[in-house]
Amino acid sequence: MSVTVTNLAQGPGTLYTGVFGTAEPADSAVNTTPAASGWTDRGGTDGGIKLVMTQTFSELKVDQIVDSPGRRLVKRDFNIQTNLAEVTLENLALAMNGGTAASGSGFKTLTPQTASSATQPNYIASLLDAWGPNQKRRRVIARKVLNISNVESAYQKDAQTFIPVDFAAHYVSESVAPFYIQDEVAA
Template identity: 60%
Template sequence: MSVTTTNLIQGPATLYSGAFGATEPADTAINTTPASSAWTDLGGTQDGVKLGVDQTYGELEVDQITLRVGSRLTKQDFTIETSLAEATLENLSLTLNGGTSASGAGFKSFDPNVTSSATQPNYFAVIMDGYAPNQLRRRVIGRRMLNTDSAELAYTKDKQTLIPAKFAGHYVSGSVTPFHIVDQTA
């Protein structure tokens, strides 16, 4: 077996958030930071950033053949998951899918969104910038995301406070895919 060592990847990723529908960086701008006017750097993370794609297939079978004769995709989920190391109110607001923020002389505050379950949630977009083979860049853009996991702020004497986040992707439209991946090439 031949191994191409330049295809091995190791290193951190940077996360950005933006409004749902924010102008995405062009594929040709893979090696540049997303525009700060549309995208906010979420700061440090701990234990990495993970892209997960879960696919469920239904089996096709017939009486005459003992093996599965085919499969059809019946469900697909994708997530971008991390622990946000900067326990800011802005990051907490993102993991709670919005709310109301205020600030004044010497303070800032946050109140969570407690509207009816019939209200449309506050979808947002996420960019994950990391490495691709050959120490080049890889960008994953999640276009319509929500944090679907529990949010917590744990304060302990011997551990850093983190905000866990599991951003789940959602359907956008028949012509716009829910996520886009682009690799820089040499």
């Protein structure tokens, strides 16, 4: 078996977020920073940024054969997970899926949302810039996400504090996929 070493990738990614519906950078701009186009860089992360796709299949069965004749996809979850290393109130509000930030002379505050359970959640979009094959950029856009992890930060004597996030992608429409992946290729 031959190995194409240029298809190997290593290195950190950068996580950006925007409001749900933020204009996505053009495919031809995969090698440019998206911050100028309405995306906010969420700063340092710890432990990498992980893409997780979980697919659930329903098995087809018949009495006449012992082998499974097939399966059908019945559920797909797509998540972007990381630990935000910059424990700002803005990143905390992001992890809480919203809140009201305010500042004054020498202070900042964050008040969580106090909506009823029937209120529509505050969906956002997330964008991951990372490395792909041939030392070129890979961009992963999740168009409609919510943080579904617990919001927790440990303040310890001998360990750094983080804000863990797990952005779960959600259905957008019949014509718009919940996530999109772009690779930069040699021109």
